[in-house]
Amino acid sequence: MSEDSKYVEHCKGINGLDKVILREVRGCSAEIYLYGGQVTSWKNEHREELLFVSSKAIFKPPKAIRGGITICFPQFGSGALDRHGFARNRFWSIDNDPPPFPTNTTNKAFIDLILKQSEEDAKIWPHRYEFRLRITLGPGGDLMLTSRIRNTNTDGKSFTFTFAYHTHLYVTDISEVRVEGLETLDYLDNLKDRERFTEQGDAITFESEVDKIYLSTPTKIAILDHERKRTFVLRKDGLPDAVVWNPWDKKAKAMPDFGDDDYMHMLCVEAACVEKPITLKPGEEWKGRQELSVVPSSYCSGQLDPRRALSV
Numbered sequence: 001m002s003e004d005s006k007y008v009e010h011c012k013g014i015n016g017l018d019k020v021i022l023r024e025v026r027g028c029s030a031e032i033y034l035y036g037g038q039v040t041s042w043k044n045e046h047r048e049e050l051l052f053v054s055s056k057a058i059f060k061p062p063k064a065i066r067g068g069i070t071i072c073f074p075q076f077g078s079g080a081l082d083r084h085g086f087a088r089n090r091f092w093s094i095d096n097d098p099p100p101f102p103t104n105t106t107n108k109a110f111i112d113l114i115l116k117q118s119e120e121d122a123k124i125w126p127h128r129y130e131f132r133l134r135i136t137l138g139p140g141g142d143l144m145l146t147s148r149i150r151n152t153n154t155d156g157k158s159f160t161f162t163f164a165y166h167t168h169l170y171v172t173d174i175s176e177v178r179v180e181g182l183e184t185l186d187y188l189d190n191l192k193d194r195e196r197f198t199e200q201g202d203a204i205t206f207e208s209e210v211d212k213i214y215l216s217t218p219t220k221i222a223i224l225d226h227e228r229k230r231t232f233v234l235r236k237d238g239l240p241d242a243v244v245w246n247p248w249d250k251k252a253k254a255m256p257d258f259g260d261d262d263y264m265h266m267l268c269v270e271a272a273c274v275e276k277p278i279t280l281k282p283g284e285e286w287k288g289r290q291e292l293s294v295v296p297s298s299y300c301s302g303q304l305d306p307r308r309a310l311s312v
């Protein structure tokens with residue numbers, strides 16, 4: 001086995017769709033479907049799944065895969081295009097010769113994907129672009145996604161987009177989950193026509209449907225799974241907003257590709273750029289990064305200021 005194939009395996013997934021598996025020496029892994037450029041699995045060294053994928057997810061175009069990390073581009077949420085844009089239900093390609101990253105990395109488990117304008121998409125979004133997505137599994141099991149989006153229009157036109165890494169985390173029991181780092185921030189409530197509110201009180205907990213876009217959020221957010229005593233740490237760069245979503249029971253039942261009880265075991269926390277869309281002139285490039293890691297919950301106990309605990 002060559003060094004590369006030890007870390008990066010190309011194979012077929014559900015319904016014969018192309019899939020890439022990233023592996024690290026300690027046994028951590030991640031799986032990526034070229035359909036949607038979507039991470040559908042992220043496991044720690046004990047082979048425990050850390051991402052949620054719906055028990056009824058449909059791995060078949062044109063439906064987007066319900067779960068994992070969905071790429072929302074060039075539109076987050078509702079608007080002129082279908083909800084969350086088209087990147088999530090397009091076939092991405094392997095990018096064999098990506099432009100170099102400014103920082104040199106010794107990581108071996110990574111894959112570069114690319115999405116470009118198709119003739120079909122030009123009719124609904126008349127812009128030429130190169131969307132490069134690098135997905136890396138670090139030696140400690142951290143999962144990093146870096147998006148580089150370049151305007152390659154030849155007609156001199158700028159384009160504008162919104163974006164999210166629609167990340168479905170697997171949680172043991174949603175009623176025992178707490179999110180730290182978003183308290184006291186302003187948010188747009190998707191359940192109230194994006195009206196603006198200010199979050200009150202302590203860390204965020206869950207007892208009903210939630211669909212909020214938190215604005216100007218810190219670069220680190222902690223998601224504590226009390227049952228399992230583990231904490232997801234989401235770090236981000238270039239993505240000021242953070243979406244928090246759980247459909248709860250009624251909406252869960254209304255979604256054909258979502259199990260009735262699935263809502264108990266998932267929470268979406270999504271590094272995003274929604275409130276202030278990004279505009280790129282021809283030749284300009286935007287970069288947005290999300291990094292996920294897991295630490296024991298004792299590491300960032302609720303007694304501590306999460307910003308201090310997370311900076312350890």
Ligand code: BG6
Nearest residue numbers: 083084166190211212243245268
């Ligand atoms: C979330 C949005 O990111 O995605 C919600 O905030 C939306 O409003 C949810 O319902 C799921 O969207 P979809 O299109 O995948 O059903």
